Amino acid sequence: MPEFITNLLPDVVLQYIQDWGLLDIGAQHIGLPHFLIVGAILFALGVFAIITRKNAIMVLMGLELILNAANINFVAFSRFGGMNYDGQIAAIFVIVLAAAEVAVALAIILNIYQTYKHINVDEIVELKK
Template sequence: MQVGLSHYLFLSGILFALGLYGVITRRNAILVLMGIELILNAANINFIAFARYGGMQIDGQMMAVFVIILAAAEAAIALAIVLNIYKQFKTVNVDEINKLKE
């Protein structure tokens, strides 16, 4: 069977599901961030697959560039917040952090 649009969409769907499972089930905040990165990559695969097969050759790739830019900003801010939480609570497990103030 010739590899077409649906193969790429299927790949991104499975990648999205794996990332969502990681976000829901992991206790460590950094692993939750890794799940978010997987979800963003799945969305990027969709953008570029539609750019290739849907006739919009370059516009979809521009969206993917902006997604990568925002992912970098998000990772930096989120890790700074995680480090601050670790300084305050001495843990990064998301189920133990349930106070607004120590």
């Protein structure tokens, strides 16, 4: 932290930064919880997209965010949690399943668009007319 910033901050704030480890961002400090928290935030963003968006493709993007959050956790546990390659292979299978899921979901969405001329999930109540 540069000198001119630390001169501006009061001592109490510096003490808090020290106690909470807010600036412990070296390689020896960044561990499992940091990556898990990034995954948690990504998961929350995906849940938000799935709940609030009306467009079916936006719901699909939220689903992708959730799958990626799970993947980050798998790879983080394979690095730090002793899963050691098993977590990475689980991540590979998640990627494969995501590819298959997106292909089928987009095919269904295209079919719905040909039927309804829109893909608003609030108004679609049946797959055929």
